[in-house]
Amino acid sequence: MKYAYYPGCSLHSTAREYDLSTRAVADALGIELLEIPDWICCGATPAHITMHLLSIALPVKNLLKAKAMDSYEVATCCAACFSRLKIANEFMEHDLEHRNKVNKIVGQEYQGEVKVRHFLDIIVNEFGLKNIEQRVVDKLSGLKVACYYGCLLTRPPEITQLDDLEEPHLMDDLMKIIGVEPVSWPYKTECCGASFSLTRTDIVLKLSGDILQMAYDEGAQAIVVACPLCQSNLDLRQAAINKKYKKDFQIPIFYFTQLLGLSLGIEAKKLGFNKHIINPAELLDTITKKR
């Protein structure tokens, strides 16, 4: 299994642990992730609210770079990159007007031929849960988590075609295989406040606070995510949430690749746990002690 790897801006900076753990997991499973050389920003939110054609051209440039690697499948971890790359493909494949305009901008011909996969999809559907089960060396039993999917992994459904949009379960299925207990909770796809984190932090504190509260109420000890912004809002802002709403949450926010990595026997320090704001050490100790 070989993919052109598109980390995106966050995985090289604020979400470094996601990149680290993803590479470690891919390495352990024999999945080859070749980083696209000289990739550029996908545009994320700022591009599509500023200039529509720019928001398509930026992903297309990256997809062309992947094509130049002789690769027709891109693997990405960030939900926003995933969304923007897929939307660009949709326009380039089905909309002649967009195709012509963007091809003119990037100076090349592209018709949406490079497919885009989210790493969660690759693990669960391509590599397969049964194969994962065979590679698990440490079942992380005793850990109860709430799997949080955020907004862009499953919506819009015609674009992402990833999971059920009201009751997604890919992460939950993966967690079960590695011995973690995913709780049933109703906030799997509730908004966390997204990019309002900087401009309207009060909105993020309210919405992310509600998510933390619901996860806590349903008995989760941690939240598992598949997107850097989800992780950031729930982790980075947890202290402020505690202060504003007089709570005492100590809920670590893990990337699914980190927990998967642990279960595959990868050393904890290779999975970037030290980069978290809410310290997961205590929780991890309790589950590893139970071995």
Place this chain on the structure above:
Amino acid sequence: MRIGVFVCHCGTNISATVDVEKVAQKISRLPKVKFSATYKYMCSDPGQNLVRESIKEHKLDRIVIASCSPRLHEKTFKKCVEDAGINPYLVEMANIREHCSWVHKDMEEATQKAIEITRLAVAKVSRDRPLEKTYMPIEKKVLVIGGGISGIQSAIDITFARYPVTIIEKEPTIGGRMALFDKTFPTLDCAACILTPKMVTVSQNEYTTIHTYSEVEEVNGHVGNFRVKFRKKARFVDLRKCTGCGACWNKCPVKVDSEFDLGLGKRKAIYVPFPQAIPNVPVIDRQNCLWFTSKKCGLCKKICAFGAIDYDMSDEIIEEKFGAIIVATGFNQFDHSVYGEYGYGRFKDVITGLHFERMANSSGPTAGKIVRPSDGKEAHDVVFIQCVGSRDEQKGVPYCSRLCCMYTAKHALLLKEHNKDSQAYIFYIDIRAAGKNYEEFVKKVQTDYGAVYLRGRVSRIFQKGGKLIVRGADTLSGGQVEIKADLVVLATGLIAQADAAKLAQMLHIPYDQNNLFTEAHPKLAPVETITSGIFLTGACQSPKDIPDTVATASAASVKALGLMVQDKLEREPIVAKVNPDACSGCRSCIQACPFSAIEEDEIEDSRLKRKRAVAKVLEGVCTGCGNCTAVCRMSAIDLEGFTNRQIMEEIEAL
């Protein structure tokens, strides 16, 4: 030949764009046209008189009326010339209104076109042949498919006129959906109390034959003479011997979810769907009966004092003839499990309107208590969501189901009556209360029963702390609403039965993209279909409440009786005719005919000295569409009234 041409002004509808005097003048110059005139309104009494007088005075034998579309007044002028002694098939209409004056602006060009159109009509009428109406016998028996309130009402009306009627009902009992309801709006009559007298009336009538647990399998023939094959499924209980004592179902050890109670209650494997069922004879559900699944038990047979249980019964196929068919097959409920936002049908306390009816019903599975199905506790805060499945182009049906606003209001009322301390919250988009006393009813529910109406959609329902959290919008106050509900009732819409398309194809009647049967004309013929002799009533045509259902039932029965009272059926002679000498027996016409009106026949060929296959038109079924004449490569089949020669004459006149 002496042709008379009459050009109509139609007020100014035609004359404003077409110079009608010029048309009349130009046409009068054609050979064979012996009289040409104009008049303001040809269809009026004086207009028709002009035609009749002119025929007498000028000894005319063929007529052309240049006016509107024949769809409007063809019958008028046919009758008019017939009164004056001319065969009604020797009159042609030249459409210079819908095809000319109404679609053009330039007077000179429109007048030229009108002259052309009229000239073609003159050419055709010159080749027309006099035709005589044909007559067919009528089987004096009506078939009603479906034994719900609409089928029952139709049957009652037919028997009142002393004609025999047969009801074929799929379920083991008649009564349909109405038997499930508690109270009906706006009168709050108990559904069973007003339905059961009609059920008794229809079943005890000497002119009615009811076949329950039966389904139609094949329909052949045509109006006046339908041949219907139906399957009377094996009940495994002898209708003649069973007294309905109930000893068998009391003893039966098997309990399964009751379809009648929509899964809220249980029934036995041998069961009667509800206490007032007609016939009050149980049926054995062989999928769950221990005898049929594993040859065990057999208790019901042992305990029956009348020897009515017979495990060896088999399905019966019965074939009968009917003169008219009334389709009264009703509706089904929309399945809300497509809505992930409402729990994909997995939340026990998110139920449908019909479930609520069963609970409110004092003989229902909860003995009339409105409770939460999950724990049986009384429901206090109840959220009602209207338009579930209806008015939804994405996941449901695009139409409005017409009743849900009313039944939701009724439910809010019943909730308050059953649970004094309850509170109803109703999320709506619009309130449709167009019937008699409907608006007053809804208003009363708000003022006297305290129902809170919130205009907005519910975006999500999820479970927390034993309650259902309902999140929606209140657009009138411009805010979000979150309600902790005990119970959520979804006003699911009415959809066609699952086998509606199959039945429509069996009957050769059209149906729309929602599988609702299509009426002949949505305004002027709502209970007829374009297939002669087949009529529609009730929700199988479109969602409707009980008053409208009963109205259409009586309307359909009148249409059927209109056929019954005639000695013989008059048929239009505009039918296809085969010339067997020219027919090669290729069967192209048989395949082309959308009404299955052409059959294969055998004739003795005297020249070849053997039998050969030719086509034969069933004149009773033929609608005169002309498809067959278009495909016939031998010109062996021709359409009376629109023969190849007549059409060619028109084309050559161009």
